[in-house]
Amino acid sequence: MEKFEQDTLRGMLVKGNLRAAMAYWEQFPETAALYEKGVALFQKEHYLTYDADEELNEILLVYQKYYRDVFYLELSAGEAARRLRERLAELFQAASDFSLDKLEEMAGDAFRQKSFHALMGRTSGYYGPYIWKDEELRRYKVELPEGTQDYAVKFLDGFLMKSWLDYISFGETGTGGWSNGDGLIHCVRTAYDLESENFQVSLLKHEAQHAMDHARYKGITNEELEYRAKLVELIYSRERRMLERFLGQADTTRADNGHGLSAERIVREFEIRQKRDRGRLAELPVETVQTAAQSLFAESCQEMAAKYRQS
Numbered sequence: 501m502e503k504f505e506q507d508t509l510r511g512m513l514v515k516g517n518l519r520a521a522m523a524y525w526e527q528f529p530e531t532a533a534l535y536e537k538g539v540a541l542f543q544k545e546h547y548l549t550y551d552a553d554e555e556l557n558e559i560l561l562v563y564q565k566y567y568r569d570v571f572y573l574e575l576s577a578g579e580a581a582r583r584l585r586e587r588l589a590e591l592f593q594a595a596s597d598f599s600l601d602k603l604e605e606m607a608g609d610a611f612r613q614k615s616f617h618a619l620m621g622r623t624s625g626y627y628g629p630y631i632w633k634d635e636e637l638r639r640y641k642v643e644l645p646e647g648t649q650d651y652a653v654k655f656l657d658g659f660l661m662k663s664w665l666d667y668i669s670f671g672e673t674g675t676g677g678w679s680n681g682d683g684l685i686h687c688v689r690t691a692y693d694l695e696s697e698n699f700q701v702s703l704l705k706h707e708a709q710h711a712m713d714h715a716r717y718k719g720i721t722n723e724e725l726e727y728r729a730k731l732v733e734l735i736y737s738r739e740r741r742m743l744e745r746f747l748g749q750a751d752t753t754r755a756d757n758g759h760g761l762s763a764e765r766i767v768r769e770f771e772i773r774q775k776r777d778r779g780r781l782a783e784l785p786v787e788t789v790q791t792a793a794q795s796l797f798a799e800s801c802q803e804m805a806a807k808y809r810q811s
Contacts, residue, residue, distance in 0.1 A: 504528040511748025513669045515760060516626065518542065518571035521669070537670055542572040550660045556614065559607050560661055562587045563628060570626060571668050577625065577754075584627060604629075616660065623675060625756035626664045630675075633658030636689075642708040645735060645797055651708050655689040662688065677703045679710040701736045705729075717808035722758030727765055728800050734766075734793035743770065743789050744782040769796055 504527075512521040518538075525535035540546045547564045550557055565587065570580035581600060588603040589596065604627070608618035611631050619630040634657040642651050661667065666674030676691035676698075685707040692699035706729040713720055713728060733742050743766075750767045751760030767778050773792055774784060 504530060507745055507748050510673050510745070513665060513673055514749050515751050516571055518668050519574070534670055534672070542568055552660055553614070556611060558591060559610060562591060563661065566627060567664055567667050571664070581627065617656070623663050623665070624759050625754055628663035628667065629661055630663055631660040632656045640704060642704050644705060644709055644712065644732065645794070646712070646801070649708065649712065651685055651711060652683070653685045653687050653704070655687050657689040659688070677707050679707040679714065683711060685711065697737060697739045702733055705732050705736055717804050719808060720804070723761045724804070726758040726762035728797065730762055730766055731793045731797040731800065734789055735797065738786055741782065743784065747778060747781060
């Protein structure tokens, strides 16, 4: 019997391959409880109830049904979004011509009116809100390949929902933070040991690079943002084998999945430069990975300067 590998599971979930993840959970005693949770939630539709009032739970139920539609029933993204729009329209008794964006904003406002914070929209191509209660602001000096800058980090806590990846993995993995163009790095506080490389590199440096690129390159694509931030992770990571993790994330099946596309681009570049197929890239020494990533990042800076007028 094969050995359970957390990175293998994470790769399935990040790509939204819930059925494959459930089959993987079923194979191992240490993940049997997660498999049973999956059966109860996605097969038997025993949906979760959250620490909120009835109105807000009804909104969150709409999103739970969306997660089941797209990840378990494997409906097309368009059909799942259509059903999401219909359920929200029915819930809010909205006119038939209300867009999904408008309905999502109404959902977000319902939480904000009851002292929650809400971020709506899509993460890696899929809908799913982030709903939280508490915030704390701290400032960090972050070293990046192009210089050191001060960044404000908003720590978020008291979550009701942390979008689709946290939901389908039962908290095993999920988005740990984001930068949305407002100059702040948003951090899910419970996701990190603040002294770890995971926080210092994969959150701080990754999101600080996003913030720098958002400010410098107007119109930069999500794939370009993620490609550059992932290279920054490879440059500064010594304790974790990040290239191996990106191998599991590489995915070209969806044009709206910036994480998967950028990981695939990194893997292809390493295959070419190291003259070895992807099955052997995980064997590369950390120092080799860091040097190659530095070279790729420098080339990316030249590409960005040529493509975008710097502000």
